[in-house]
Amino acid sequence: MSIKNIIHNRRTLKVLNNEPKPxxxxxxxxxxxEEIIACAGKAPxxxxANKNAIDAHQLKSVAPWRFYILETKTCRDLAKYYNDNNIDGGKIVQMLNTATALIQATWIPEPLENNEIQLNQKNIEHIAATSAAIQNILLVATEKNYETYWSSGGSxxxxxxxxxxxxxxxxxxLGSIFIFNKNNIEDxxxxTGAWRDQQGDLKDFSSFVSI
Structure with missing residues (x-):
């Protein structure tokens, strides 16, 4: 499948189940x-990332993103944690009941000022870079015939x-990336994503510039 076809085929799909899927x-x-995450790591x-933050953690990449991967059993265990502790996880729990994997995608901010993250140029760049890495995850998962949902994470x-x-x-x-196996979601x-195909035509979001 060409990269253009993968981009066009990628879609947002939220898959929910009240009980954990086998x-x-x-x-x-x-x-x-590993291939999905490796491709995420090729984002620009x-x-x-902040050197002190790197030195303080076991993950030593200079890239501003980090990925924490939950396989299927861990997804089910996390859903059970919500239920056992009476935590209202809403649709997060329903997706954990069905997901084949969950990738927690984070970015490392520059040191806080007044206990607040500043949207300075570096942090904006860190967010943009991590977003590009997440897009790589979505595209490679699509190429491998999985469904995906990019959630803001909620709780x-x-x-x-x-x-x-x-x-x-x-x-x-920056995102909780749910990955669903198409063979395990029929029931x-x-x-689907509410904004799919709502972005308009090319002329609605781009223009050629001349000086």
Whole structure:
């Protein structure tokens, strides 16, 4: 499949189930997950991540993004944690019941000023770079015939869940990327992205410039 076809075929699909789906042998392979993340790591970035943040954590890449990967069983275990502790996870739990994998995509901000993240040029670049890496995840997963949903994370953004998933508190969650195996979602609730094909024509979002 050409990259153009992959881009056009990529879609947002939220897959929900009230009960945990059984885990099958064909959910997703480590090889597929590693290839997806390796391609994410080929995204461009302008500035290296903050050196002190790198030195303080076991992941030493100079890239501003980090990815924390939950395989199928861990997704189900996390859904069970929500239920066992009476935490209202909303649709997050329903997706964890069905997901074949979840990738928590974070970015590393520059040191806080007055305990607030500043949208300075470096941090804007870090967010843009991590967004590009997430797009790579979505495209490679699509090429491998998985469905995907880029969630803002909801309660997974909270510090308590960062601790559970061994994510440093200073890192900011940019997306919870749910990956679904097409062979295991037929009887689950499926909701497509509300904004698909709503961006308009080329003339609606671009123009040629002359001076």
């Amino acid at each position: 885990i099958t042998d064909s959910e997703i392979s480590i090889t597929d997950l 970035f302008h500035y290296p 997974l953004r909270e510090d308590a869940f960062k601790k559970i998933l061994n994510i440093p508190i200073n890192e900011q969650l 689950a609730t499926q909701i």
